[in-house]
Amino acid sequence: xxxxEPGGGxxxxxxxxxxxxxxxxxxxxxxxAKLYNREVDWRPTLLxxxxxxxxxxxxxxxxxxxxxxxxDLARCARLMGLPMEMPESFPFLSVxxxxxxxxxxxxDEALAQTVALALFNAAFQEAKAIDSAxxxxxxxxxxxxxxEELKAALNDPEVKEKLKTEVDASIAAGVCGAPxxxxxxxxxxxxxxxxxxEHWLSTGGW
Amino acid sequence: xxxxEPGGGxxxxxxxxxxxxxxxxxxxxxxxAKLYNREVDWRPTLLxxxxxxxxxxxxxxxxxxxxxxxxDLARCARLMGLPMEMPESFPFLSVxxxxxxxxxxxxDEALAQTVALALFNAAFQEAKAIDSAxxxxxxxxxxxxxxEELKAALNDPEVKEKLKTEVDASIAAGVCGAPxxxxxxxxxxxxxxxxxxEHWLSTGGW
Numbered sequence: 001x002x003x004x005e006p007g008g009g010x011x012x013x014x015x016x017x018x019x020x021x022x023x024x025x026x027x028x029x030x031x032x033a034k035l036y037n038r039e040v041d042w043r044p045t046l047l048x049x050x051x052x053x054x055x056x057x058x059x060x061x062x063x064x065x066x067x068x069x070x071x072d073l074a075r076c077a078r079l080m081g082l083p084m085e086m087p088e089s090f091p092f093l094s095v096x097x098x099x100x101x102x103x104x105x106x107x108d109e110a111l112a113q114t115v116a117l118a119l120f121n122a123a124f125q126e127a128k129a130i131d132s133a134x135x136x137x138x139x140x141x142x143x144x145x146x147x148e149e150l151k152a153a154l155n156d157p158e159v160k161e162k163l164k165t166e167v168d169a170s171i172a173a174g175v176c177g178a179p180x181x182x183x184x185x186x187x188x189x190x191x192x193x194x195x196x197x198e199h200w201l202s203t204g205g206w
Numbered sequence: 207x208x209x210x211e212p213g214g215g216x217x218x219x220x221x222x223x224x225x226x227x228x229x230x231x232x233x234x235x236x237x238x239a240k241l242y243n244r245e246v247d248w249r250p251t252l253l254x255x256x257x258x259x260x261x262x263x264x265x266x267x268x269x270x271x272x273x274x275x276x277x278d279l280a281r282c283a284r285l286m287g288l289p290m291e292m293p294e295s296f297p298f299l300s301v302x303x304x305x306x307x308x309x310x311x312x313x314d315e316a317l318a319q320t321v322a323l324a325l326f327n328a329a330f331q332e333a334k335a336i337d338s339a340x341x342x343x344x345x346x347x348x349x350x351x352x353x354e355e356l357k358a359a360l361n362d363p364e365v366k367e368k369l370k371t372e373v374d375a376s377i378a379a380g381v382c383g384a385p386x387x388x389x390x391x392x393x394x395x396x397x398x399x400x401x402x403x404e405h406w407l408s409t410g411g412w
Contacts, residue, residue: 068393
């Protein structure tokens with residue numbers, strides 16, 4: 001599930017749990033993929049590394065752009081028919097959530113996606129804090145994950161190292177924001193590029 | 207032409223001549239407006255002031271994002287059926303071009319738009335440098351503007367002051383990038399928001 005070869009490989013879906021635009025995409029991308037018989041490979045990353053690299057603040061915190069982006073975000077959500085609430089504490093740490101998903105992916109990709117979507121929806125539909133290990137454990141347990149096993153995994157140096165490796169790999173792959181997709185080697189950045197991505201799948205590129 | 211009242215006011219189109227995404231929008235927005243019986247008010251500004259405010263570099267110069275944006279730009283242009291060449295010197299100074307257009311707007315909005323589009327197309331279809339007063343004069347003259355009058359205008363302190371005032375006004379209006387549109391008080395940022403803008407015009411908002 002980690003390669004994206006021309007002609008049928010999975011759609012690589014890179015995201016940071018603290019990205020509200022990634023939340024919108026997370027509720028949409030599997031439906032689009034299904035239309036073209038594609039799988040989606042959900043790959044959490046941490047955008048802090050990208051912000052360090054290009055010296056930017058997160059979009060919603062930038063002067064002028066932040067105010068516009070909040071309005072655009074709410075408008076995009078309404079257009080997509082998705083509820084949208086911002087958690088009280090924002091931006092938030094997404095390390096525990098990302099570690100949990102990488103550990104789950106090693107066991108069961110479908111379950112990893114179910115839990116990832118539940119985490120996104122808790123944050124951006126119910127405005128819940130998902131930054132702590134406790135919150136992640138609770139939401140994972142509600143979706144059938146053994147909380148004791150996950151608790152141990154979150155403290156496992158190998159799991160911590162796995163996330164670091166994947167964050168580095170995402171930067172090496174060019175991931176400059178979230179959501180970020182790669183389909184058959186072609187990158188698409190933004191919830192507002194899902195339409196281009198779909199057009200790419202339906203036409204084979206242009 | 208400076209107000210955008212609900213129900214029929216002009217679409218305010220803010221841009222910097224050095225923005226390639228604004229070039230794409232410039233070739234599209236009047237056609238969209240015409241479908242809804244709207245005028246477009248072309249308002250050149252200078253994004254340098256915005257970059258100072260939020261501490262960002264221009265998109266195409268940012269690590270990771272720049273590389274992606276060049277690819278996205280070329281892909282968007284192909285999808286829109288527009289040629290796309292980058293001028294050798296990029297980003298470039300757009301002060302002379304912006305002053306010329308504000309002066310022309312005071313005389314003839316239609317001619318101002320014709321010259322503005324010719325400047326955009328010279329830069330991004332023919333890869334011409336349009337950063338100098340000489341280049342601006344030449345392109346304006348090709349479109350029927352008296353070069354002596356324009357030459358005098360470019361050195362007129364009142365014209366210089368007019369551009370400063372308009373740059374400040376654009377920031378006060380929330381313009382955080384280019385192209386940026388305001389229709390009936392609703393802001394849309396990006397060539398990739400023209401579809402939302404059009405949907406807004408056709409539905410009255412959502």
